[in-house]
Every structure is written in C-alpha cells, then in structure tokens.
C-alpha cells in the first residue's frame with residue numbers, strides 16, 4: 001500500500017468534510033453501519049424513495065436527490081382497532097417496538113404472529129391478530145412498471161389492507177396510519193411546518209387524508225396520508241399531534257369509537273424545536289366469515305429540487321403530469337388509489353411468466369425482482385428537461401451534433417442513479433455497463449436517454465486541473481472524446497460537472513470507452529432504434545480513436561497501463577489483459593457490425609483489419625491452454641484466473657454475435673475458461689457457496705495481490721452466470737449465482753442493500769450498490785435460450801448513409 005495515496009485521500013477528505021463542510025463522494029471514514037432491517041422501498045422511479053423495513057418500520061429516506069437518511073421514524077405506524085357490538089375489543093400498534101415516546105399507545109406486537117414477504121415492487125405483511133380470529137394482510141404496492149414512463153415516475157406507495165374475519169360475528173375494523181412531518185432529521189424541528197386535512201374527488205371517486213407540509217428552505221415537500229372513501233368505508237383523521245409526547249389524545253380518540261375526530265382547518269405552524277405528525281384512519285364493517293379491503297396511500301411531492309451546489313433548479317419527471325406547484329399530493333394520492341389495481345395487473349403480467357416457470361428456482365425469482373429495488377432506491381433521479389432549455393444548451397459548448405438528443409430527452413427526461421448509496425456518483429459508467437441490462441430490458445427509453453447524456457459529455461471537456469488521489473498526478477477533469485467515469489455528485493451539480501470520482505484520472509482507463517460502444521450496439525440490438533444508432537455512431541468512432549492510442553505496439557490489441565486503469569480500480573494490470581483486451585475485441589467486432597449496418601464500408605474495413613490482428617495477439621499473449629491469463633506482464637500474478645475474463649464474450653453473446661463470422665474468441669476457449677472459473681473461482685472458493693472470487697491463483701488459493709482480487713463482486717458473478725447460461729452451462733450458471741444470492745439475502749441479512757463486494761470472511765464493501773442489477777442479463781440469456789428474446793434488427797431498418 002502506498003502511504004502517499006492514503007495521505008492524499010485523508011487530506012482531501014479533511015478539506016472537503018471539515019473545511020468546506022460538504023459530503024465526500026465516498027466517505028471512507030464514515031461507512032454506513034450495517035443494519036439488517038430493510039425491506040421493499042416505496043415510490044416509483046426518480047421521485048425519491050422511502051424504504052420500509054421487514055418489520056414494517058419507515059427507516060430509509062431518500063427524498064433529497066441522492067442523499068440518504070437512515071432513520072427509523074417511530075411515529076410512522078399502522079395501528080388496528082377492532083370493535084364488536086359497539087365495543088372496542090382490541091387496539092394495537094402493528095409494531096414490535098416499545099419506544100420511549102408515544103407511550104400512551106399499545107406497542108410490542110408479538111413478532112411470532114407477523115410474516116413478511118417481498119417481491120419488488122410489492123410486499124406483503126401478514127398479521128394474525130392473536131386471540132382475535134382476524135387476519136390482516138397489508139399489500140404494499142409501488143408503481144414500478146416496465147415500459148411505463150408515466151406512472152412509474154410517481155412518488156407514491158399504496159397499502160391495501162385485506163381484513164379476514166374468521167369470527168362468527170361482524171367486526172368493525174379500523175386501520176390508522178400515523179406519519180411524522182419530515183424524515184426524522186433535525187430539520188423536522190426547525191419550525192414552520194404545518195398540516196391540513198384534504199379531500200380530493202374526481203370521476204365520482206373520493207379520497208381523504210392529511211397533508212403534511214414540510215417547509216425547509218431547500219427542497220421543501222409535502223407528504224400526504226390518505227384513504228379511499230367508498231360505500232361502507234369511512235375515513236377520519238387527526239390533523240396534528242405531538243409525536244414526541246405520550247400520544248394519549250390519539251389513542252383515546254381511536255379507542256372510543258374506532259374513528260378519529262376529524263377536525264377541520266389547518267394546524268398552526270410548528271415552533272422551533274417542535275415536531276408534528278398526523279393520522280388518517282379507514283374504518284369498515286366486516287361481516288362474520290367474510291373479508292373486506294381498506295385502501296390507504298402515502299404520497300410525497302417534492303417537485304423541484306436543487307442538488308448540493310444549488311445552482312440549478314430541476315423538475316422531477318412526474319411534474320409533467322401533476323404540475324410543479326407543490327400542490328400535487330392530493331391528486332397523486334387519488335391517482336395512486338384509483339390506479340393501483342391496474343399497476344398490479346401490469347406487474348403480474350410482467351412477473352408471472354418468471355414466477356410460473358417451474359424450472360426456475362425460487363431463489364432466482366426473488367433475486368431477479370428484488371434486486372430491482374436499486375432502480376428506484378439507488379438515489380435515483382428522473383428529471384424533466386427544463387422548458388427554457390434549447391437543443392443547443394443540451395449539446396454542451398462543443399455542440400454534440402446529436403440530432404435526436406433534444407426530442408428524445410424532451411419526451412423521456414433524464415435519468416440517473418448512484419453507483420451506490422455509499423458511493424455517491426451518478427451513472428458510474430464502468431459499473432452501469434453491468435447494471436444496464438435491467439434498464440434496457442425494462443425501461444429502454446431511459447437507457448437511451450442515459451446514453452445520450454454520456455454522448456454529450458464525451459464530446460465536451462472540462463479543462464479544470466486537479467490532483468488525483470491515487471498516484472498524485474495533476475490532470476484535466478475531463479478530456480474530449482473519452483467517456484467519463486460518472487456524470488457527477490449529488491452534492492454538487494450532476495450533468496453540469498462530471499467525473500466526481502477523483503481517485504484516478506479515468507481518461508486513461510481502458511474500459512470506459514469500450515463499454516460505451518458495447519452498450520450502443522447492445523441497445524440497438526434490443527430496441528431496434530436506428531435513429532439512436534445513427535446518432536451514436538460518430539461518438540463511437542471518436543471514443544474508439546481515443547482507445548486506439550492504448551494499442552502502443554500496434555498489434556491490434558490495447559495494453560493496460562500498469563496501474564488500476566479499469567473498473568477494478570485497486571487491481572493493477574500491466575500489458576495486454578483478459579478483461580480489457582476481451583472488451584476491446586468485442587467492441588472492435590461491434591464497430592464492424594455497426595459499420596456494416598450503417599453502410600460505412602471504410603470504417604468496417606478498418607476495424608475488420610484491427611480485429612483480425614487483435615484476435616491473433618490476444619490468443620498468443622493470453623491464452624494458456626485452459627483460460628486467459630489475467631495479463632501478459634509475466635508477473636507472479638499474471639496467471640491468476642479472473643472471474644470476469646469473459647466479459648467481452650458476455651456482451652457479444654447477449655447480442656447474438658458469438659458465432660459464425662462474429663466469433664471473436666474460439667468457442668472451445670470460452671468453454672474451457674468458464675469451466676476453469678467454475679472449478680477454481682466458484683467451487684474452489686468457500687466450498688462453492690459464495691459465488692466466484694474475482695481472482696484465483698491456479699493452485700486454488702485466492703489472489704491476494706490486491707484488495708479487489710480477493711473479493712467477490714455480486715454484479716460480476718451475475719454477469720458470469722449469464723455468460724455461462726449463454727454458453728450452455730446452465731446448471732453451473734445457476735449454481736454460481738445462487739451462492740451470491742444466498743450469501744447476501746439469507747446469510748448476511750443484506751436484503752435490499754446488496755453490496756458491491758464481500759470476502760469469504762468478515763469483510764463486505766459498499767452497501768446498496770448498482771452492479772448487482774446485472775442479474776437481468778441472466779434473464780436475457782434465459783429468454784434467448786427459450787426463444788423469447790426480441791428478434792435481431794434487420795439491416796434494412798436503418799437508413800443507409802446518404
């Protein structure tokens with residue numbers, strides 16, 4: 001370990017956090033403590049998220065874009081009241097907690113009588129009310145619907161309470177939903193917050209509830225709790241109560257008649273130091289041996305947001321449908337309560353083919369859908385292009401010349417998600433490469449929008465100089481014609497200032513440019529969007545030109561630079577390498593294919609020549625008869641077996657470009673490499689129960705030459721499993737991926753916070769990380785095997801070069 005690197009990081013950290021008093025994009029001194037409590041988050045894409053725990057608590061908040069608060073707000077509860085023959089017989093907070101506040105409430109529900117299931121974007125909580133012969137099931141639904149670009153953006157969640165009355169007498173059931181005004185941060189006490197009751201009626205359907213206006217100087221918002229009024233369901237409320245007191249007034253009010261007082265009028269503004277909360281209650285009669293449903297919702301409206309720099313005001317995607325005036329919470333609540341059935345129908349139509357496939361193991365079904373939580377809970381933002389923004393503004397000072405950028409972004413908005421909740425950089429591109437399968441398969445327009453944003457940054461530059469923390473050299477923030485590492489830090493001004501990552505100068509990274517080219521063709525292959533392909537073509541050529549500089553010996557194969565110059569940013573590579581060399585050849589092959597599709601004969605010839613030279617060099621320098629060596633440096637770890645050595649083949653296979661004229665790597669070599677990885681990195685590591693270690697020595701000992709060679713990266717393992725499935729090693733693929741799922745979701749208790757990495761013992765790194773979304777590439781591989789994947793585009797679909 002180079003002490004200067006460590007020193008530079010700490011010096012930078014001190015200046016940033018202690019002098020400038022800003023958050024560090026990666027805070028190595030304040031890692032988020034592991035809490036094994038999380039369940040399915042609430043909310044659609046890009047409007048903020050509120051995560052509930054599997055015990056029902058409201059415990060992870062991301063309303064300010066990209067900024068997380070890990071705070072269980074104790075006042076946020078569901079409470080049940082049962083009444084028979086005009087008497088309250090049971091009233092209980094549905095929580096196992098016994099907090100020091102709200103002690104006038106009946107806490108301490110026995111967990112033995114509660115069950116939790118999650119299949120993102122839905123979750124079920126079952127409460128068998130002890131001694132009552134009544135079962136409550138709360139189904140939580142968020143609008144996360146593939147190929148939907150409207151409702152999927154809404155900041156809402158719905159709670160559908162199914163009440164089963166097993167008694168021989170009627171029972172009156174009330175579900176009370178209490179919520180604090182705020183996120184449980186110190187801002188809840190700044191004063192000036194207030195609540196008011198509301199009703200909202202449209203098309204003869206009415207919802208009623210309370211609005212909680214949270215009036216912070218930056219990014220103010222309104223929360224809304226509500227329930228649907230319908231025949232036989234009464235909705236009552238309390239506008240405000242003190243969640244830090246005993247809470248007796250709320251408890252007694254409900255206890256009396258199973259309803260709340262429903263005062264009219266607004267609450268007063270909170271004083272400094274004071275916190276306020278509100279309650280809504282839905283009540284219905286459930287006849288003996290029958291069941292009824294109560295429908296409640298939570299919405300939050302933070303339409304316009306500033307990032308940390310406060311330079312620009314951004315409008316969330318949903319403002320396009322619900323306005324940006326800050327008064328949308330009633331309409332959002334109504335929309336959610338009126339549309340959740342339709343959302344569920346769509347969610348079922350999407351999920352059922354997987355769930356009903358008896359050949360797929362249960363763990364895979366859970367992994368596939370539940371890992372998708374990161375699509376919303378990855379600090380995700382989905383913004384409108386501002387109305388006053390011109391086509392020219394969007395292309396950046398250099399003028400990207402992307403003809404469809406403006407109409408596309410206008411139509412679909414701009415999307416970004418963090419590398420991880422602890423690694424606060426948007427759209428970290430070397431990692432998104434893996435996760436992008438989820439985006440392109442489920443919301444392809446968002447993947448294309450993201451790619452347009454990257455393309456703009458490629459042609460633009462940031463000439464400011466800065467010192468990089470690893471290595472210490474000073475260089476420009478962003479060079480022209482290279483893909484950036486990320487599109488910025490939520491603590492600064494994303495899109496405007498890219499490359500928040502200042503560990504290495506990523507202009508010298510070998511994988512970023514290639515990952516752009518690979519995604520462009522993969523996206524075109526899956527979406528058939530020829531306008532996109534045409535727009536991206538010059539950008540692909542530009543980044544490949546930059547990349548060609550890394551072929552220093554002109555053998556058709558790029559060389560790594562002797563530092564950690566790719567996604568494994570602490571694992572040094574010298575000379576030709578299996579990972580970057582493989583990505584390079586795959587990208588060159590895709591350049592040939594794109595040139596063919598676009599009728600660009602000259603470029604096609606250029607890359608065909610490079611490919612034939614490069615293939616030969618790759619085999620000669622790296623193939624050792626069983627697998628591709630880590631690199632060609634001849635160092636003592638050159639012969640390490642890298643689990644990700646077939647990453648190029650992974651992408652080629654996903655695009656149907658792995659055979660015939662497109663065979664880049666000999667089939668027999670790929671199969672042999674995958675078998676070796678399975679034998680050594682999977683079965684030879686932790687008894688085959690933890691996925692694949694990144695680097696294994698041929699003698700069966702993990703490569704400890706770097707911190708990252710000795711780690712398992714969950715997202716890489718899912719990608720490896722997909723590659724195995726593509727190559728017909730289906731059982732091995734599932735066995736490989738299963739190790740990661742069981743380790744993370746079952747053994748380590750890291751549900752809904754899958755980390756980037758873990759080691760065999762004790763160590764994990766970067767909770768709630770982007771890369772594991774790559775599990776969707778397993779699904780693509782399976783769909784292709786089953787013949788469900790979309791057919792490849794026909795060349796005639798693309799207009800030939802004029």
Ligand SMILES: C[C@H](CCC(=O)O)[C@H]1CC[C@H]2[C@@H]3[C@H](O)C[C@@H]4C[C@H](O[C@@H]5O[C@H](CO)[C@@H](O)[C@H](O)[C@H]5O)CC[C@]4(C)[C@H]3CC[C@]12C
Pocket residue numbers: 001002003005006009026028419423428430431470501503566567568569570707708756
């Ligand atoms: C300062 C230490 C010693 C350096 C030396 O030996 O000279 C560094 C050794 C290990 C580093 C940390 C480790 O690499 C993990 C983190 C990586 C992170 O960067 C992101 O991580 C992804 C890989 O997991 C990568 O694909 C993505 O592009 C990156 O944004 C940066 C922080 C690390 C904690 C890193 C910090 C420096 C070391 C401690």
